[in-house]
Amino acid sequence: MTKPLNDVHFSAWRRARPDAQAALMSITLFWAFYFLVTTVRSFVVGFEDPVVMILPRAGVVLFGAVITYLVFLALRPLERMALGWRMMAYFIAAIPASAAYAAWNYTVFYVLPPLDVMLPEHAREPTFAKAVIESSFGWYWFFCAWAAFYLALRYANEVRNAERRTAAWRAEAQSAKIRALRYQVNPHFLFNTLNSLSALILKQRTDDAERMLLNLSQFLRKTLTDDPEQPITLAEELEHQRLYLEVEKVRFGDRLNFDFRLEPGTELLLVPPMILQPIVENAIKYAVAPTRDEVRISLAARRVHDRLEIVIRDTGTAAPGPLDNGLGTGLRNVRARLEAAHGRAARMEVGPADEGGFVVQMSWPVDVIG
Template sequence: MLQSAGWTGYFILRSLSGVANAMPIMFVVHTLLLTATGYSLTLLMGSLFRRLITMRAIYTVILSVATVVLAATAFSVIETWSHATFVKPGARPFGVESFGAILLNFALLAAWSALYYGINYYLLLEEEIDQRAKLENQASSAQLAMLRYQLNPHFLFNTLNSISTLVLLKQTERANAMLARLSSFLRYTLANEPTAQVTLAQEVETLKLYLEIEKMRFEDRLRPHFRIDAATIGARLPSLLLQPVIENAIKYAVTPSETGADIWIQASREGNRVRIEVADNGSQAHEALVATQSTGVGLANTRDRLAQAYGDAHGFTTRTNEHGGFSVIVDIPLDAAPGAAASGA
């Protein structure tokens, strides 16, 4: 389309120039012949340039200039013959006239070549940018998947160890119940893509399933509490984002204490953002150690997943809370899921 439009414009402009300079009617035939010649030559040049554009730059430049010189010479020979045949029969241009025609045609074809390379290098650049964006997305997805997959072995080790203990103690009913809940939890993790986002309501239901498994281990020592604002349940977040945070609280607040600990999972809306806090009432001294040294798979994993999912548009902080324990606070954009139910968890 560009080729046709360009040479059509060449024909119109050169014909109008001939009319303005009182050229004979046969000048139109002469211009038409030159247009067809230029169109054909540039088609051949384009076919060659498609091969040259993939070569090293120095070879591309040298061969392209040589091609333009040859094409301009051929164009000038045809133009000279056509001018002597249709415009001024019997004229035989030579010397400066002939050289001038070659220079003008060289300038014309050089401009065409520059335009050709400019357009095609731009298209190649656009294609490379698209490929780079796809590769970056794939790398980001792969990293998100890796971070999600780190959770399962960590959690499975603890759960299977507990099931093994129950079997050794011949508590088969409790072992079967834990296996059934573990099966349901793993079925959920396999049903969701590792890079997928879920609503906060779905995340809460999964956390409840996870906590049911952990309560089989800790019984009354583990006391979870959910305080989920109804305005936040449609917010979307990476699946199983909060599981390692709760696992961290169980490890450092519930496990070391004979009386166990309470764990609060709270979500509230603040403007167009959602504030999620996981808090416990474990030992302050112990939790200070957690905050400074023992982030391990849990908190570090959550921080990395937030960075991958939201970039700079997220918050992640830890603090000692009013219960005398440790809190992890996550702040994310409110991205309401379509059709989210307007009820609390």
């Protein structure tokens, strides 16, 4: 969907704001602090009427803030340069800025009346040029201090923005990875199912074909419509697997049997959607398909303290297929999804069962609805 024009402009304005925000914040803080310190000093030193000096001092401070902001605007095109070059530019720009401020400061306090009320006699400067030159040195370092403070704030903003962008990209990459792993349904399942449907129709086993097609459509609808990043209850996940196994049972008949055993209460615990699918597919591919004997696929779930434990085993006699570092592609995808969802808290163990067949045991911290 195309963004409204005002949203696009607002987003662009927000992206352009950080430097202006940092400049205004640093200017406000610096000049407000100077105004506060000099006002307190006027009372402490004992000027004849320090209250009268507050208004002209406010005018001088406002002028200084304006000059500082003009420096920022003049050097704003250099924002993309390296930090060292920007700092050098600000230190150079501080020379005319400090001279302009010193001239205005002298004019307000030493030229405009009423001098006798505002300042003691000994505070008067002899000449305009000498006063401006001498005070410019002090104000130069004030402007340099502001420049360093502003650039530090700006750099901190840049670092924060870079961290946010990195976090957003990392989250997007993680989301894409989860989606990719989520949708890796074995295409052979679809091909085999369609072939089986064709065979059932040719044999006029319309009831079996209809049941197989209904289960397949429900399974695919759930597979494609569920949000791969939103967990579902264990009961919903087992319904997905039941539909899948019902489709395969039409294909394999009495060679395939399955059962689910859930500890009361575990059906409401949350799991990543379709997390069991690759494991069940492996059991069909490597335990059921290669043999003419009956194979049982069993799934058991229980809660052990604050963890959900799921065990899937089959009674097949065939090898589980090629393994890479102990895991095949489907099982590696399961482990990757568990780690994406729960990090190091997820556990997964695979291997031959003591009583024969193959077993996969997984556990992760309990997550419940709401």
